[in-house]
Amino acid sequence: MLRITLDVCASALLVLGVLASDNGLARVPQMGWDNWNAFGCDVSEDLLLGTAEKIVQLGLQDVGYHYVILDDCWSAGRDDNDTLVADSEKFPNGMAHVADRMHDLGLGFGMYSSAGAMTCARYAGSLGFEEKDAQTFASWGVDYLKYDNCYNEGQTGDPLTTFNRYKIMADALNATGRPILYGMCNWGEDSPWKWAQTIANSWRMSGDIFDTYNHEDVRCPCSGDEGINCALPGFHCSMANILNKVAPFVDKGNPGAWNDLDMLEIGNGGMTDTEYKLHFTMWSAIKSPLIMGNDIRSMDAPSLSILLHAPILALSQDPDSTPAYRRWRHRNAPAHGAGPNETQLWTQSLSGGDRAIFLLNLGDENATLSTSLADIFFDSGGARSDEAQMNWDVFDLWANRMSNEVAGQVVEANSTRGVNITSTYFNATEMSWADGLAANDSRLIGQWVGQMTAGMDWEVEVEPHGAMAYRLRSVGGTSRKRDEL
Numbered sequence: 001m002l003r004i005t006l007d008v009c010a011s012a013l014l015v016l017g018v019l020a021s022d023n024g025l026a027r028v029p030q031m032g033w034d035n036w037n038a039f040g041c042d043v044s045e046d047l048l049l050g051t052a053e054k055i056v057q058l059g060l061q062d063v064g065y066h067y068v069i070l071d072d073c074w075s076a077g078r079d080d081n082d083t084l085v086a087d088s089e090k091f092p093n094g095m096a097h098v099a100d101r102m103h104d105l106g107l108g109f110g111m112y113s114s115a116g117a118m119t120c121a122r123y124a125g126s127l128g129f130e131e132k133d134a135q136t137f138a139s140w141g142v143d144y145l146k147y148d149n150c151y152n153e154g155q156t157g158d159p160l161t162t163f164n165r166y167k168i169m170a171d172a173l174n175a176t177g178r179p180i181l182y183g184m185c186n187w188g189e190d191s192p193w194k195w196a197q198t199i200a201n202s203w204r205m206s207g208d209i210f211d212t213y214n215h216e217d218v219r220c221p222c223s224g225d226e227g228i229n230c231a232l233p234g235f236h237c238s239m240a241n242i243l244n245k246v247a248p249f250v251d252k253g254n255p256g257a258w259n260d261l262d263m264l265e266i267g268n269g270g271m272t273d274t275e276y277k278l279h280f281t282m283w284s285a286i287k288s289p290l291i292m293g294n295d296i297r298s299m300d301a302p303s304l305s306i307l308l309h310a311p312i313l314a315l316s317q318d319p320d321s322t323p324a325y326r327r328w329r330h331r332n333a334p335a336h337g338a339g340p341n342e343t344q345l346w347t348q349s350l351s352g353g354d355r356a357i358f359l360l361n362l363g364d365e366n367a368t369l370s371t372s373l374a375d376i377f378f379d380s381g382g383a384r385s386d387e388a389q390m391n392w393d394v395f396d397l398w399a400n401r402m403s404n405e406v407a408g409q410v411v412e413a414n415s416t417r418g419v420n421i422t423s424t425y426f427n428a429t430e431m432s433w434a435d436g437l438a439a440n441d442s443r444l445i446g447q448w449v450g451q452m453t454a455g456m457d458w459e460v461e462v463e464p465h466g467a468m469a470y471r472l473r474s475v476g477g478t479s480r481k482r483d484e485l
């Protein structure tokens with residue numbers, strides 16, 4: 001009874017969302033690259049076009065990285081007609097030229113502005129110029145707008161005020177007639193996960209990410225536990241801080257409207273390989289946009305093999321998966337960030353009745369984590385659930401990572417051609433994620449490592465700051481469960 005009521009409410013919301021705002025985009029979380037994390041204000045046509053070419057050459061485009069997003073510092077202000085003008089030194093051929101080149105490569109072009117008098121780096125902002133700027137972006141051929149929150153002149157502090165300010169741009173983009181993905185970047189201020197679904201394709205839910213695992217910084221004042229009502233989102237937020245902040249409201253993300261955990265830091269050097277794998281795994285599983293933030297032109301092999309890793313990307317790009325949620329968290333440490341001995345279990349519903357689980361060790365020493373079907377399927381009735389009575393094949397989602405040797409060959413050749421990538425590389429242009437998953441493609445479902453059965457404990461040692469990620473697939477095929485009747 002309760003379950004039926006919830007389902008009806010959820011469907012009604014989804015239908016309303018479609019009617020109110022649907023631009024047809026981001027049915028699965030958007031993927032791409034943004035220059036900010038690696039380059040900040042140091043932007044130019046050369047940077048964008050050089051990066052775009054590399055995205056194609058390294059095989060990143062064909063696993064789904066589509067948008068090349070220009071961040072702040074591109075403009076030279078407004079002309080006499082109040083039209084935004086690109087900085088002619090950084091962009092000597094103008095913005096339409098950049099967009100055209102992106103489109104020639106089959107990529108989308110993203111643009112940046114702020115819902116304020118100025119952008120964060122104090123260039124001209126779009127507050128009061130929304131229609132004009134949306135028309136300008138559309139005329140250039142822009143496909144994506146990252147819309148920031150700096151210098152908002154106090155039009156913030158309660159949900160309706162912020163909603164109204166961001167809705168003006170949503171309507172202005174819609175009025176251009178060009179489908180433009182709308183990425184709200186108001187840092188979680190006024191809890192956009194409660195109200196942005198009908199105006200935006202994604203909304204940032206925290207202050208800016210910083211390339212650290214769990215470093216605490218007073219400029220990112222709220223820890224995970226205080227994140228829901230964070231009065232000052234700040235910046236310099238660690239990866240673990242953001243992960244813990246989003247945990248209570250992951251379910252607010254739906255097709256076309258996603259929680260944005262901020263851009264990826266993989267390849268920027270501030271975390272270990274283990275930490276970057278955890279970062280990539282959880283951003284994919286929670287269905288955050290996946291926007292690379294490193295220098296693609298000097299990509300290193302381990303970063304490439306993470307960013308291309310299909311069994312994890314499949315969690316994000318599966319059209320029927322829902323955002324992973326945290327089943328439990330065990331701590332014997334103070335409530336700030338990720339302390340010593342902190343462990344967590346997350347789980348995600350996937351298409352075809354598959355289930356993913358994530359055993360996280362956020363502490364500083366090896367930990368042995370344990371779970372069971374009753375634990376994983378707690379919401380369905382735990383040990384009494386049908387799921388806990390079935391047998392499940394367990395596939396390790398990181399066991400078949402592309403080797404450094406192979407990834408290095410791709411980087412050196414500037415191409416996947418002539419390199420033997422067939423055992424790990426999944427070409428999502430050639431075959432859709434949905435088709436690949438339905439076909440049991442081993443490059444997507446991972447490596448079989450055992451079976452889980454009723455009453456059994458699945459125990460595994462997890463390294464510090466690491467995650468074991470598994471796909472569970474019921475033995476004997478797709479399961480159709482009671483609650484889907």
Ligand SMILES: *[C@@H]1O[C@H](CO)[C@@H](O)[C@H](O)[C@H]1NC(C)=O
Pocket residue numbers: 018019020021022023024173174175176177178179180
């Ligand atoms: C504008 O909004 C309407 C109503 O939601 C929608 O049908 C249409 O596709 C949107 N157009 C664009 C270009 O986003």
Ligand SMILES: *[C@@H]1O[C@H](CO)[C@@H](O)[C@H](O)[C@H]1NC(C)=O
Pocket residue numbers: 058059062416427428429430
């Ligand atoms: C992926 O498949 C498409 C279509 O067959 C092809 O054009 C492209 O070159 C492939 N990409 C890679 C990286 O192999």
Ligand SMILES: *[C@@H]1O[C@H](CO)[C@@H](O)[C@H](O)[C@H]1NC(C)=O
Pocket residue numbers: 081083132135136
């Ligand atoms: C002024 O801006 C409008 C709308 O953006 C545009 O249609 C028009 O061509 C512009 N006029 C000049 C002289 O640039």
Ligand SMILES: *[C@@H]1O[C@H](CO)[C@@H](O)[C@H](O)[C@H]1NC(C)=O
Pocket residue numbers: 297412413414
């Ligand atoms: C790969 O591209 C870089 C520039 O991005 C260039 O210096 C290098 O010569 C290229 N290597 C090959 C094998 O084409």
Ligand SMILES: *[C@@H]1O[C@H](CO)[C@@H](O)[C@H](O)[C@H]1NC(C)=O
Pocket residue numbers: 420421422423
């Ligand atoms: C490609 O690599 C896989 C294993 O990584 C191997 O089984 C296969 O034989 C290789 N193919 C070629 C053509 O070398």
Ligand SMILES: *[C@@H]1O[C@H](CO)[C@@H](O)[C@H](O)[C@H]1NC(C)=O
Pocket residue numbers: 366461462463
């Ligand atoms: C920590 O766990 C890993 C496996 O995840 C194992 O390879 C390693 O030996 C362990 N280290 C210690 C100190 O037990």
Ligand SMILES: *[C@@H]1O[C@H](CO)[C@@H](O)[C@H](O)[C@H]1NC(C)=O
Pocket residue numbers: 393438439440473474475476477478
């Ligand atoms: C995929 O595997 C399941 C069992 O895990 C099996 O029932 C199903 O028929 C397989 N599908 C294909 C297309 O091989």
Ligand SMILES: CC(=O)N[C@H]1CO[C@H](CO)[C@@H](O)[C@@H]1O
Pocket residue numbers: 332340341364365
């Ligand atoms: C319960 C538990 O595993 N506690 C450990 C937490 O970590 C410290 C050191 O970081 C150990 O001394 C405790 O035994």
